[in-house]
Amino acid sequence: MRCLMVFDNLNDIVFMKCNTKFCIHIRKIGISQDLIKPTENEKEDCDKIDPDLILQIFSPMVTSQRIMNCHFSNRYSSMQCQNGTNIVFDEYLGHLFIYIGDKEVSWQQKVLSVSILFIKRICGSDVSLLKYSRRRRFLVSKLLDVWLKRSNKEQCVLIEAVEQLTVSAELSTAALTAAKTAAEKMKTKSAFSRVHILIMVRQKFLTLYSSRNATDLCAGDTLFLALLAEAIQTVDSEPKDKSDLDVIIVEKDNSLQLENDVPLPRNKINSLLILLGQHGLKLNAVHLSYITDGVPLFIIHEIGNDVFNSSVIDSLTSFCTIQEIQIRGNVDREALKIAYDTVDSSMKKIIDLFKKKNAPFAPTRSVLAIITTLATRWEPLKKKYLDYFKNNDSSSLIAIESSNMNIVCSLKDLHHHCMLNESLIDSYTKEAVSEASAMVAVMLRDYTSFFEVKAMNNFTMRSRSTLNINKYLEEFPGLVHFIYVDRMSHRMIAPGLEFASQETLELTKKKVWSMIEFSRQHLRDGHFIVLWKDNTFTYSYFLWFEDQSGSDIQSPFDCKL
Template structure:
């Protein structure tokens, strides 16, 4: 239905009120089966896709290739199910912000600023967000001047990360030496593609308080153009099945433009592995581009078939470049060494408010209206 007519099914109703729901992302079909309400199932499957986008970006195959990612995805989905049933803020897809007095608000921002100012030169990163959560509630956020704005979806995902690692649960006793770290791809503000590479460190400050540092890594221009290439290549793979030149032409032009942008963004890169992968990608694209142009000019099925075959190798190069530019294990390992000292600043500044924060983690009356954007 989707390939031939551009009209895919979103659900199938079965006997005994059982319904099968579908969603698609980067060529992968997501299926959810249940007898809950239609609205709930749609939110569930949309949330699953969103979580995977945060963990894998446009390369969904990582769920199969990397077991730790698939396990984390499962924990995050389980966390969402729990919070959706027990937390009103998550249920209405909003970020619940604690209402505190001016003294606590000022002290928190000052502590976060001091910790970020100390951390930035140590880890050679000037794009940092520092976030304090009380249980599953948002207390305060400080972002360095060069850091791109966090979206409400980014904050909600951060809450899910904390929940999934059990850092905010009541059975944790003053475990400030425990740090949980992940590499993720944030959504960022609306004007950016949903593929901004970050390292996140989660540090429990007390039984109910968690501190998160989000470090922007890589090149945002490379990340943006890579994401565009994945999207437009996926569109090409869908429309070329129809063998309709008028549909294929704009899809090809968009992919060609995205590839040129990626080429421009990678030209100044000095990393040998990235340079080699970049050269291979562009060599493959030159051949593919000529084959698509040949088809658009002469309607040569042989040329289109050759382009389709070569596109598989092109996709593998895109995945390789994504791994080289969006994933940096050295940054994750190196930066984690400095997290404890930075966190001490925040912990000491907030220690005088500890009992108050414990009480606020249980009872809070204000619900912020920050919509969760898929």
Template sequence: MNGLIVFNSANDVAYQNLNGDLTEKICNIAIAQGLVPAGSVMTPGAALDSNVLLQIFSPIISSQRIMHCQFDNAYASFQCENGFNLAFGELLGFTFLKIGQTEIEQLMRQLGVAMTLTRYFYGANLFGVQAGAMQQELLTLCLNCYESQLWQEEQAYLLEALPKLLINTELKRTVHVTLDATLEQLRQTGGQQRAHALLLVSHKLVALNSTRQALPLAPADLLFLAILARALQSQKSQRAVAVFLQGVSHDVNSGCVPCIVHLSRLHGHQVLLQIIEYGHMPLTSSIYDTFFVLQKIVAVQQQGDADALKPAYESLESFVSQTLTALKRHLKQKHEDLESCVKKFTARWENLRKMYVEFFKSFERELLVRIESNLPAFVEELKQLFTLSLASCDSASNQQLDQLADSAAVVEAKLLEFAEFLAVKAARNMSIDAYLEDFPGLVHFMYVNRSSGQMLAPDLRQNSPQLLPKSKLWHMVEFTRSYLKRGQTTVMWKDRTFHYSYFLWFEDLSGGILKCTLDLHQHFLSTGFGAGANGQKTPAEPGALPMDYYSELAELCFPKLSPGKVRVYELYCIHLGLVTATCAVEHARRLVATISDVVGEETF
């Protein structure tokens, strides 16, 4: 059984994605409670009645909200009989309920991925009626692809990093020149100053080129685009979708980057993704951050924390002011609907601001009640403003879709003579056999650059399943993550067959080792770790999708260095059990150097 249900602030069902077993289980409960007639049969693939879900789960969700609002101590998960578990998440006033017969740790990770994918498809206006059915369809498609196929079968999605295809320098240069020419054509003929071109072959990254003004992509963005390409692989060869990428965390405009992603399936298992940024970044970023600040002030008011209310209001006032300034600066020509929306939004804010000013003078409870009753309407106006401001930019980008299809055809033609070679190379990207002579006893390794979101590892299918069962690899990653969450960056252990080792370290841009003076273990024990973006409290789960764990870890260890100047690396090694710890450490050191030589001039 596996499923996800999302409830809005009124406890109504905003989204559901339940597999057949869970649907049948809930249907049986509904019959037993008299919510549906006895003998009712669910149509395969049909959604359950939202009212039925509401009546069954409302006590749990209401209890969750009470624990959050009155005690600031919301449930993280429930463990039930027969391995039936529930995990809770909160995003912009929506409660995410993940249900499944799996371990809590895995359920929490799947929940984090579901929330991240939701943000990628909806931006700030989660499950908004203006978004239409396409966003919900894409979310369901990607969720099902990730949970039923990718996460369980492929090491790239287990590690949450995109595999890098190793090709010779001349071919690499040809690919980059081709993608650069494509971006230049988009700039000259379509006026697209902020764009990316990404080429995948058999789901491995060949090259990523970007224009100078484009916001750099985050590791999570790369992984999301790869999941999107996989989920749509059975669709038609050309597809364009609107998404909201994250961007690198240290950029002021990151968090919500509106993009049009055009996917083209070329010859020889090649997939070209052309990504066009179309929003006004300062405006989009301000509106996006305002949603989170609004959610914070709602939580503070519900908890009755008078001391925290004024700082929360001042933060809200700052972001609303930024939004209004950005509207005047970037949207000078507004269509009638947007102009009307801006006026309504400004009027509602002015009304709300006056009530807050009066409240801070007298702290009368009646004024706070009036504020709380006016907030929902203000939130709706903000959602409408977010949608209309993007629509005014989106229409211009949609006119360029034909040009993107033409660009894809040009790329395919230029790379046609290399297509078969790239397909064969992707199928045999790296083999452990090439390393056995220099590293006797080495069974498998995974080398990950967490700053770029890329990884290098021998393909699993090239290993004999009898030599390295996949279950061993999956258990190794989960085991090391459990220690990393306690602040341990080096872990080594053995079982009856294998010797496992894990290393995490930091480098500067020149490749020099950066040593962290902070005792991570003691720090994590005393303070915990994992405050997510925009101040939202999230579980500290290592990975790229639930949260940018490694970026926050780098900022924690090196607060005086710019985040863009610190690189985070991980190395997983599996040796035969006879290999000693000293030998494993030496192998790890030489393996990193060897891979650097193989990769060549391009920094991994």
């Protein structure tokens, strides 16, 4: 049984994803409490659930969480029911995230944090897009499905590091040349000069070419794009009979079995606007096509004006912070002043960009109307805040609350019209992407058979004659498996888990996954060197620190053996 729910600040459901077991369980609770009546075909109704029933059952819990957070700053992190079901909580931009399942609390918290990460990149600073955008809602749902599946099968997803594909120098050069040629085509045929060309083989990294002015892609971006490539294949195949406002997604029991999904045709290009980056998220257009099955080609370019985009994101984020501060019993004036200053600076940048008729793009009438409304609403609100900081009259904050909501609505309209709006990708860009994709496919067509093999397995411990892993085998006789991770670049090297016997594969895979979890538990306790054994294998975990030259340095943290 599992369920992910997202509630807004009015306790309405913005997004919900659950399996049929959860639906059956909730319907039983509703019937036992006389909230609903049983139907004649109760088993057939297990794949749908009434949002009102969810609100009736979970509203007390959601309200309690809000009160504990706002008035006592002591919100719940998790709950455990008598039947062993665990409920974990988290918050993002004023929205409450709840995950219900029968796994360990630490794992469910991980699922929740990954879900929020996906929503940040797909919806930006407007979580309500999950409620109004059918495509983005299903994309988040499928991303979560793919991550749950791949974290149980792929070492790189479990470790959260990028696995470098082991290829010959000839192929490496050919792939980089093809990527560079595609980037040049994009720069000459479109108006975008900040371009990335990324080629992967499933979740494994083959090559990346970035133009000179482009912001670096971090390892998290690369992993996210690999998951996105798999998720986006199934989004367009979702049933079209669902309403755009049907926010509840009920997954079938076999929904995580994605192997039989039909891949995208090689000549089809999927385009999407998402946010990428590690420290500060930037708006990017991502164009996905396939060189061959399992080999996605990403053409990525930054889009829009950085100042405008970051100002809209900062304003929405800071207004959320302001609302959280103001609803608490004791208002933290210093924190409120910091958040207000961020909003003031961001709003000035947004309004000035259009006031000087130097807009970062040709605004439509609707966008100009939004900017005019935003400026009209902001000036009196700004004056109210300045009066509050001058007189320190907390009662004036009550009158400010409704004005804040109006400003947030205008900012969300800007966010929708000027950022996460696929119509911003013009026909010239689409034509350039199509030509660049075709060029890469032609330049690498001689390697497609090799890619199909590598997509299944990178290398194994039996690849000794062709790989430089002799040093490991000489120093550790009887070595069955190893994982090396460089956390500076988040790159990893690990042989694939390929064994002749399926039984041996399942046993070894289970051992490796439990080894990683065991070492993480000790790492959280501050142990950087761990040795242990069971009836079958001996294990070890080592964490050390190096400077830029590769010389060992002392750990910046307290180390326990």
